[in-house]
Amino acid sequence: MKLPYIITDKILKLVTSISEKIGEINANHLYKPTTELRKKNRIKTIQSSLEIEGNTLTEEQITALLDNKRIIAPVKDILEVQNAIEVYHDLKRFNSNKIKDLEFAHSILMKDLIKNAGKFRTTNVGIVKGSKVEHLAPGGTMVKGLMNDLFSYLKNDKDLILIKSCVFHYEFEFIHPFVDGNGRMGRLWQTLILMQQYPVFEYLPVESLIKENQQKYYNKLSESDKLGQSTPFIEFMLAIIFESLNQLLQSQNINLSTKDRIFLFKEKIGSEKFSRKDYLQNFKNISAPTASRDLKWGVDENVLVKSGEQRLTEYRFI
The missing domain is CATH 1.10.10.10 (Winged helix-like DNA-binding domain superfamily/Winged helix DNA-binding domain)
Known part of the structure; x- marks a missing residue:
C-alpha cells in the first residue's frame, strides 16, 4: 500500500544532509553518548514530549523522580512522567514493526491515566483547539484496518527509513488510534523506527526541538490534513531531525571531557x-x-x- 506523499527536492536534500551528519557522528563515535549525557538527553526528551501535551514538570523535577526522590506536583503530571520513564527506559524491547508492541508501549505510557490503555479506540473522536474542531479523526470502526495498513507500509515499503518514520508519525496522528496519548506515542514511535537503523536516535532529544517549534508542528499536521498528503509534515520533521543531529555534533564535540x-x-x-x-x-x-x-x-x-x-x-x- 502506498500512502499519499510526494518526494520533493527539499526532502531529498534534507535526507542527503541528514545522512552526511549521521556519517560524521559515526566517524566521531558520538552515536552513543556518555552515561551522564544519555540521562540528561532522556530527561529532555520526556520533559519536552510531555510539555507539548500540557505537563508542568521541569527537567529538575523529572531528574528527582528518576532518582526516586519525592516532589510536589499534580498527581496526573507525576504519573505521566513515571510512565514515560518506564517506556523510555529500554526502548529496545519494542519492535517498531509490530502493532502488539505499539499497543503494549501505549499501555505503559497511559497506565492509570485512561481506561483501556493499550487498546485502539472504537468510538468516534475529534480534536478540538479552542472553540473549533481542528481534526476529525477517522471513525472508530476504521481504526484497526487503517493501523494494519500503516504497519504494512512500514514493513514493506521500499522508501528510506528517514522518510517512512515521518510518514508513520503523520499518519499515526491522522488516524488518532487511541482515545488519548497519541501525540506522545507518535513521537516515541518515530524515535523507535529511526533508532532501529541509526543508534544515535535512541538518546537524541528530537522532542525538545519539536517543543520549540510546537505551533509549526501543529500547523504542518493541519496543512498535511488539508492537502490530503503528508509531504509538508515530512519536510518539517526532516528539518527538525537535521537540526537535532547538527546540535549533537556541535555540543558533544565541545563538551566531551x-x-x-x-x-x-x-x-x-x-x-x-x-x-x-x-x-x-x-x-x-x-x-x-x-x-x-x-x-x-x-x-x-x-x-x-x-x-x-x-x-x-x-x-x-x-
Whole structure:
C-alpha cells in the first residue's frame, strides 16, 4: 500500500544532509553518548514530549523522580512522567514493526491515566483547539484496518527509513488510534523506527526541538490534513531531525571531557593496540597536546597501559 506523499527536492536534500551528519557522528563515535549525557538527553526528551501535551514538570523535577526522590506536583503530571520513564527506559524491547508492541508501549505510557490503555479506540473522536474542531479523526470502526495498513507500509515499503518514520508519525496522528496519548506515542514511535537503523536516535532529544517549534508542528499536521498528503509534515520533521543531529555534533564535540573521550574510544577500539595518531583521528577537533594529556590521564588512572617510546609509543586498554 502506498500512502499519499510526494518526494520533493527539499526532502531529498534534507535526507542527503541528514545522512552526511549521521556519517560524521559515526566517524566521531558520538552515536552513543556518555552515561551522564544519555540521562540528561532522556530527561529532555520526556520533559519536552510531555510539555507539548500540557505537563508542568521541569527537567529538575523529572531528574528527582528518576532518582526516586519525592516532589510536589499534580498527581496526573507525576504519573505521566513515571510512565514515560518506564517506556523510555529500554526502548529496545519494542519492535517498531509490530502493532502488539505499539499497543503494549501505549499501555505503559497511559497506565492509570485512561481506561483501556493499550487498546485502539472504537468510538468516534475529534480534536478540538479552542472553540473549533481542528481534526476529525477517522471513525472508530476504521481504526484497526487503517493501523494494519500503516504497519504494512512500514514493513514493506521500499522508501528510506528517514522518510517512512515521518510518514508513520503523520499518519499515526491522522488516524488518532487511541482515545488519548497519541501525540506522545507518535513521537516515541518515530524515535523507535529511526533508532532501529541509526543508534544515535535512541538518546537524541528530537522532542525538545519539536517543543520549540510546537505551533509549526501543529500547523504542518493541519496543512498535511488539508492537502490530503503528508509531504509538508515530512519536510518539517526532516528539518527538525537535521537540526537535532547538527546540535549533537556541535555540543558533544565541545563538551566531551578527557574521561568521556577515553571511554568512548575504549568502546570503539576494544583491546587492540593504538597510537596517539589513531586517537587523534577519532577526535578530529582536539589538538595533539590534548590527545597526549588524555592518554596520560588514562595511564595514570590505570585505564591504559603504555609501551614503546616516542614515535613508537602504543597504548592498550586494560
